[in-house]
Amino acid sequence: MKKVLIVDDSLSVARQLERIISESDDFVSVGHAKNGAEAIKMNHTENPEIICMDMNMPGMDGLTALRTLSVMDKEVKVVMVTSLGGVGDKFTEALKLGAKNVISKPFEADDVLRILREL
Amino acid sequence: MAVKFFGQFLVEKNIVTRDALLRAIDLQDQKNLKLGEMAVSMGYITQPDIERAHYAQMTKDLKLGDLLIEMGLLTLNQLNDTITHQKNTHLYIGEALILVGALDNAQLVQYLEEFKVDQARYVSDGIELPGAIANSKIWEMAVDLTYKMITRVLDMHFRPGKSSVATVIDTNFMIAAMDFSGDVEARYLISVSEGLQSTIAKAILREESVENESSEVLEDTVMEFVNVVCGNVVAKASQMGVVMNINPPVTIRPPTVGLPVPAGHTALSFPIHTGDGEKMELILLIRN
Numbered sequence: 001m002k003k004v005l006i007v008d009d010s011l012s013v014a015r016q017l018e019r020i021i022s023e024s025d026d027f028v029s030v031g032h033a034k035n036g037a038e039a040i041k042m043n044h045t046e047n048p049e050i051i052c053m054d055m056n057m058p059g060m061d062g063l064t065a066l067r068t069l070s071v072m073d074k075e076v077k078v079v080m081v082t083s084l085g086g087v088g089d090k091f092t093e094a095l096k097l098g099a100k101n102v103i104s105k106p107f108e109a110d111d112v113l114r115i116l117r118e119l
Numbered sequence: 120m121a122v123k124f125f126g127q128f129l130v131e132k133n134i135v136t137r138d139a140l141l142r143a144i145d146l147q148d149q150k151n152l153k154l155g156e157m158a159v160s161m162g163y164i165t166q167p168d169i170e171r172a173h174y175a176q177m178t179k180d181l182k183l184g185d186l187l188i189e190m191g192l193l194t195l196n197q198l199n200d201t202i203t204h205q206k207n208t209h210l211y212i213g214e215a216l217i218l219v220g221a222l223d224n225a226q227l228v229q230y231l232e233e234f235k236v237d238q239a240r241y242v243s244d245g246i247e248l249p250g251a252i253a254n255s256k257i258w259e260m261a262v263d264l265t266y267k268m269i270t271r272v273l274d275m276h277f278r279p280g281k282s283s284v285a286t287v288i289d290t291n292f293m294i295a296a297m298d299f300s301g302d303v304e305a306r307y308l309i310s311v312s313e314g315l316q317s318t319i320a321k322a323i324l325r326e327e328s329v330e331n332e333s334s335e336v337l338e339d340t341v342m343e344f345v346n347v348v349c350g351n352v353v354a355k356a357s358q359m360g361v362v363m364n365i366n367p368p369v370t371i372r373p374p375t376v377g378l379p380v381p382a383g384h385t386a387l388s389f390p391i392h393t394g395d396g397e398k399m400e401l402i403l404l405i406r407n
Binding site for chain 2: 009010011012013015016019056057058082083084085086087088089091092095096100101102103104105106107111115118
């Protein structure tokens with residue numbers, strides 16, 4: 001099973017994603033970071049294969065963390081999960097910074113799992 | 120399920136790769152000249168003129184075209200010519216994807232049709248605002264998208280009440296708020312009674328019961344609903360050519376007398392009747 005780290009300041013989104021991941025046989029959640037800085041620390045301690053990360057968070061935001069992660073860890077695959085996914089500039093910026101895909105909120109469990117399996 | 124742009128739709132559906140989309144976007148960046156660059160290419164102004172105008176923009180809140188006219192560097196006819204030429208020569212993302220070999224013509228037609236069907240649920244139904252207000256199309260869209268998300272995300276039945284200009288923001292159990300900045304400035308607020316907070320929490324967490332959830336989690340679900348609506352409003356606004364940004368949502372516990380409308384703002388109130396004695400309201404606090 002692939003290890004997934006969830007990064008979102010929203011407790012409810014983290015709960016939604018943890019549930020989707022736990023109900024799949026392909027993935028296991030290794031924890032929940034509440035901002036970009038925590039995500040960078042937990043990437044080091046938990047060594048996830050995939051990170052599902054929000055863009056818009058207090059403290060270090062998702063794009064800043066993505067920029068750092070793409071330099072520090074070439075192996076981890078980052079998928080942004082955001083309500084801003086439909087904004088062309090934000091979507092493009094995330095891909096250019098190294099995100100493998102962007103999941104727009106609101107999302108369906110099937111879409112999340114399909115995108116994670118395609119990584 | 121969300122508001123998307125065509126390139127994102129194609130990548131999400133695994134129709135084109137992320138790398139192909141980035142190549143197509145790079146091609147668009149090369150081909151689609153900005154207003155100043157286009158005016159230079161048409162021989163109306165020079166590169167030093169653009170630099171002078173950009174420098175002047177640091178002290179004047181004017182769009183580049185308007186500023187070039189004010190500085191006597193461009194006539195109104197030349198500006199209109201430039202904008203028309205920009206529109207006529209614009210390379211759309213679908214065309215760019217064909218040029219980089221990611222799609223063929225038949226696929227473009229097919230997937231554009233599928234994209235239209237996917238996004239049809241977000242085509243505005245028309246909302247009546249209480250009186251004339253600047254950027255009315257944006258606020259109508261924000262209200263319309265809120266109603267659509269209440270139905271689709273919260274699975275709630277409701278009846279929109281008559282909108283009005285409010286002098287006080289009525290009290291309620293809690294308010295979740297998010298600020299819009301950019302081309303327009305406003306605060307988006309959703310006010311809910313305690314029962315509706317539970318209804319929203321059940322829908323967001325997809326739980327039958329939320330009796331054992333902490334108040335922090337219950338409040339967070341309302342903030343997340345506001346975040347989802349506002350993010351999609353920003354996406355839809357970008358399709359309308361309006362740049363908007365959002366900050367993370369916040370929670371407000373209003374006093375029993377309600378909240379005053381700050382000076383320099385107009386508060387538009389949109390009651391949302393759920394028919395079960397509960398109270399929900401959308402308020403747009405728009406900076407004048």
